[in-house]
Amino acid sequence: MSDSATKEPLSLEGLQVSGNLRSGRKHVLSILVENKSGVLTRIAGLFARRGFNIDTLTVGPTDDDHISRVTLTVDGAIHPIDQVTKQLHKLINVLKIRDLEPTDTVARELALFKISADGAQRGELMQIAEIFRGKVVDVTKRSVIVEVTGTTEKVEAFESMVRPFGLIEMMRTGEIAIARGRGET
């Protein structure tokens, strides 16, 4: 306590606020939770009562039976992400939360598109699917189902391309994400 750093006075004017700031971008939160009944309800309920919107939510097992991973995306333009993560941390069953940096993350979602496709249009549709590395997984006389995997942006680009053909249905999983490099997510 006698070091010079301690004695150096501080100016109140120079103090900056920390936290409670809106980042203005999408955040992917990767959350490890105990695999116990009701955990997802606790998370969903927390978001609902605090007025946070979940954009996408996926839940799946991890390599440990006792632990599941929840990946959810939240809009940081609307919500202060640090308040969202602090509230999540208060849930006793939440073990770890990582707010994944977009540049250091591989994020993917799976989407299935059921599209009207009469004989004449089918060729063009197949070409588009190929450009997006989509896979045709079902064909009838009047429709095809295409499977697309990729980032949200890619899935949405595909959607806008095929919508003019007559989009009958679309199913999206929401993103899962993993940190790049050797370290664990």
Place this chain on the structure above:
Amino acid sequence: MRAVDAVMECLKAEGVDVVFGLPGGANLPTYDAFVDGGLRHILVRHEAGGGHAAEGYAKATGRVGVAFATSGPGATNLITPICDAMMDSVPVVFITGQVRTELLGTDGFQEADTIGITMPIVKHSFMIQDPLEIPRAIHEAFFLARSGRPGPVLVDIPQDLSRAEIPYEPVADVRLPGYQPTVEGNQKQIRQAAKALAAAHRPVIYAGGGVVNANAGAELVEFATSDRFPVTCTLMGLGAFPARMDGGPTSPPHPQWLGMLGMHGTRAANYAMDEADLICAVGARFDDRVTGKLSEFAPNAKFIHIDVDPAEISKNIPAHIPIVGDAKHVLAKLLVEYRALSAPSERLSEWWERIEGWREKYPLTFEDSADNEIKPQYMIKALHEATGGEAIVTSDVGQHQMWAAQYYDFPAPRRWINSGGLGTMGFGLPAAMGAAVGCPDRTVCCIAGDGSVQMNAQELATCAQEKIPIKVFIMNNGYLGMVRQWQELFWDGRYSHVETGDYPDFVKLAEAYGATGMRFEDKNTLVDDMKRAIATEGPVVVDVKVTREENTYPMIPAGQAAREMVG
């Protein structure tokens, strides 16, 4: 042994000396265990009374309160106390019975999804699915309830599982990998806070219920008086800093005490916050009743925010120096760091002149009656005198609560027990019951409203049967007074369903319950009358007739800034 007998052993191992509850079908096995369990149980007349009693016990003693209820309606009757305990961070373990596992989800008799219903209002809850889990769940429930930011924890036990035979061994550890509260506080941040305090010319310490919960009253006083820091407390923090020098009713006010802040706080406290250059919040959460209009709250201040719950920091007001930690640890370290800086006290002289000016110009005051009519404010001052300022005081919610907060001048923590966050009418009487059970050597008074008290008056039967000597002083103005005040001030005096009239006759009601009933109407004898009531054995209910249309002032109208205080 039976799982329910293990429950008794767990409670005893946790140091529980009393359980408040009411039996029913789904917790019949649990109640059978009480017969030989060696644990005191107090039979309440409504589960809400039991829940609030457990809260009152916890707030008065600092130990974990315990309330039991059966499934379905028993559990749903606990909702208000559970939510109340969540809002005010009260450590209570609730143990509810549940229908047999084979009936779960079938809309069985007295089945309610207790875990689901209570999920948003508990710190945590345990749905027992295997009887072997019971001892661990109970111990973890106590650990969670009392540690970190305290709160309510619920354990729901299906009837058939509670009867199962299990081996019982004391559980020594808890396995809660997702729960590691930070209590110590970051040393670098604390040093930064000390420097900011040393640099401040217009600082205010704003202390809340977190100081009481952390048993940090002594640390707060020591830190605040290490320099001439002005101190204000929230409704929940009252008593954390003594209002008077030595607590006694004739002793002078503490020179550094500004009074309570917020909607019905003192002008000195609210104006000091408004003009402060640095606010040091300790265990407080910038509630809307404190801040008023958020965008105009303390416009010139930087904020140090000390709280054991990181989610409170920067939730409403962004902090400049956040410190996650328990008030006791952090204040002790802050004191050391601050002393090392030897900041000159003279820098605060101008600030104190300003504060003294407000104190002189706007003291907490009321116009007393010219005759023998009892003004509500006078009633609180009389109770302060009659109890020597030494009672544990509980209250309901409304005008009487605010006057009690303003005029009782609490000398120490855990003497003021009220429902701040949820604002629960009917809290005071059962909370007094719990406080009296927890602190049998201290006078326990409930300052009640004539509207509020009826919401849990049935617990007078419990008090009479168990000889719990609470003294209930009903501030009777024949109105739901706070609502009437708002209708008068903000709704053009159009009174809508606020008059309660002369019903019931509280003296007769008290007597019917087996308590002593009294009625006081004369200001001139009030102090002596109150002393007589307090000296009367057993539970006493006093109907104090007060001025009917008195308003609680001063006041920051809802949604306005501190500068707009009226009255």
